[in-house]
Amino acid sequence: MGWLRRLFQKPLTEKRLDSELRFHLEQRVRDYVASGMNPEEARRRANLAFGGLEQVKQDCREARKESHVEDFLRDLQYALRSLAKDRRFALIAIFALALGIGATTVMFSVIYNVVFDPFPYRDFQHSVVFEMRDLASTGGKGEGARDHYTIPEFLAIRQQNHVFEDIVGNYQLNVLYSDGKGTRRFLGGYTTANGFDFLGVPPILGRVFSPEDVKQDAPLVFMMNYRLWQTEFNGDLKILGKAFFLNGKSRTLVGIMPQRFNGYGSSLWFPLGFYPRDLLARGHAEWHRDPQRRLAG
Amino acid sequence: MEQEKTELLKGTLDMLILKVVAFGPIHGYAISQRIQQISRDFFQVPEGSLYPALYRLEDRGLLQAKWEETETGREAKFYTLTRAGRKRLSMEMANWGRLSEAVALILSTAE
Secondary structure: OHHHHHHHHHHHHHHHHHHHHHHHHHHHHHHHHOOOHHHHHHHHHHHHOOHHHHHHHHHHHHOOOOOOOOHHHHHHHHHHHHHHHHHHHHHHHHHHHHHHHHHHHHHHOOOHHHOOOOOOOHHHHHHHEOOOEEEOOOOOOOOOOOOOOOHHHHHHHHOOOOOOEEEEOOOEEEEEEEEOOOOEEEEEEEEOHHHHHOOOOOOOEEOOOHHHHHHOOOOEEEEOOHHHHHHHHOOOOOOOOOOOOOEEEEEEEEEOOOOOOHHHOOOOEEOOOOHHHHHHHHOOOOOOOEEEEEEEO | OHHHHHHHHHHHHEEEEEEEEHOOOHHHHHHHHHHHHOOOOOOOOOOHHHHHHHHHHHHHEEEEEEEOOOOOOOOEEEEEHHHHHHHHHHHHHHHHHHHHHHHHHHHOOOO
């Protein structure tokens, strides 16, 4: 433990080194004087013989350090030699270590992702989905409970809200994508214009929806998730602003969400205005999940 | 001449220090004086070699040091041999004996 003490008591060791060497010098001067030299000359001769106090000090420090390095190398050599001597033990030890480290890493990343940081969304612990039930069924989910709402219901809830900071609505639909060569089907979702600000995740490319996008005569736009961008479009960086035929209409891509973003469970998103004539006309729009954020405080 | 003396010292200084310290607690200056006296002024141990060697030996556990008062009432660092140091000394002395015998044998061979 000597090195530990030295590590913390450096000033003391330095002081001791200094006084040990000074003691030596003084002894020499004393001996010179005793042999009949005058003190001035004795001091000069002693200093000369000593050959640089600082240099000697430095060499002493080096000597100490050197032996630490030597010790360490010796220990290392010994460890390697004993490992090489007993191959089976070495293999088992390495295997056990690898297993332990691997298991811990997996465990930690799973726990971190599931328990500590399950969703990359802002303030998600304060979000709720609400459910409507009748008085007879107060238990679990089932008969008499629903978390889907018609547009008029949703608008009423939103209008009369004075508890929640913000309310978003969304619903999923199949999206048919035609690129001239063929047609493919993706899972898409309509989400209210505030849907992305609500989750607080910035896009990796482009922008999220704004209130402008849901005005009556606004140009049709959409966003897509990372996976769709990678698998269908090879992560094309110049894809923003291009128009795609989706469900028979031309829509412009305005943004791409990052890898971990899985909001509203869709591959691509359309902005949802409150009076899209076609939705109201068909009158079957249902509201899948309505995460609400509580007013802070 | 001075140069030759130090050269010789390099390999054997540790052993000489251990031997001198083996007589009893002694401080650095006295070690250098003692070596010089016993060798009848043949060896002059420069401080620049003596103290690094002392620190190295102490660090390796061959010497231990204690701060004590000298007969003149000053604090000085006194070195003593540890058990490991004693063992090391007898080993080095045996080695040295064999080495010098071998060298003597070769040098005394008639041409």
